[in-house]
Amino acid sequence: MVYYSHSKLDTFEQCRLKYKYRYIDKIVPEIPKTIEAHFGIVIHKTLEWFYNKIMEGTIPSINDLIFYYSDTWGEEYDPNIEIIDKSQTLEGYFNRGVEFLTSYYTKNFPFKDNTIGTEEKIEISLGETGEIKLVGYVDRLVHNLEKDEIEIHDYKTTNSVLMKEKIENSRQLALYSIGIKEIFGREKNVSMVWHFLAHDVKFSSRKTNEELEELKKEVVELIKRIESTTDFPANVSRLCDWCDFRNICTARNSKRM
Numbered sequence: 001m002v003y004y005s006h007s008k009l010d011t012f013e014q015c016r017l018k019y020k021y022r023y024i025d026k027i028v029p030e031i032p033k034t035i036e037a038h039f040g041i042v043i044h045k046t047l048e049w050f051y052n053k054i055m056e057g058t059i060p061s062i063n064d065l066i067f068y069y070s071d072t073w074g075e076e077y078d079p080n081i082e083i084i085d086k087s088q089t090l091e092g093y094f095n096r097g098v099e100f101l102t103s104y105y106t107k108n109f110p111f112k113d114n115t116i117g118t119e120e121k122i123e124i125s126l127g128e129t130g131e132i133k134l135v136g137y138v139d140r141l142v143h144n145l146e147k148d149e150i151e152i153h154d155y156k157t158t159n160s161v162l163m164k165e166k167i168e169n170s171r172q173l174a175l176y177s178i179g180i181k182e183i184f185g186r187e188k189n190v191s192m193v194w195h196f197l198a199h200d201v202k203f204s205s206r207k208t209n210e211e212l213e214e215l216k217k218e219v220v221e222l223i224k225r226i227e228s229t230t231d232f233p234a235n236v237s238r239l240c241d242w243c244d245f246r247n248i249c250t251a252r253n254s255k256r257m
């Protein structure tokens, strides 16, 4: 059985050298966490806790939500956190999280969308005999009773909002749609919902069964390409600043000299 994840596929497409470092050489990078990673983890953990409470039958107050966020920020804090964009500060990020959560709370109260799971593990079988497994975690699953539809919710903590076409073509939630249909049946309506917390907006989209079948074929082809690859060149780009291997990558460091 071969196991893949969306980020493994993404890494291969972004930079093969990074792929080699992480998945072939299995190097565990000794590098400080970036503020973006810290921020994303804390926001996701806070919303996970929040919706778990709702599923247990209690709606935490907005103060409870911010307290939990603040505590989690402290628990996850590492004094070596690196701020790549020097125009930003740690305090600025913390305050931004308070703003995101406050406006999310205000906009979505009283949270009656019928959440049925958080951080749900999704497994997809691919290939002729299901020999490839693709594993991922959904931020939040909702059963929309009005539409009898399963919604896959994803939180984005970046400043940028992706263009509509880019969202609709993004692979991650479409792959999770396949996994959800493996659980609930091929004819179940499934939608994908992205929350761009920095802009307090959400987008939703759906894929047809035909589009999902096409995606499966593309992913199997990509995995075949990965398995037969022997050459792992570097792809130096602005994303290198956030790469976990930036300190050991000779390609990136020689370009900076």
Ligand code: SF4
Pocket: 015, 016, 017, 018, 234, 235, 236, 237, 239, 240, 243, 244, 245, 246, 249, 251, 252
């Ligand atoms: S630093 Fe850049 S070039 Fe080097 S492995 Fe990371 S993404 Fe690739």
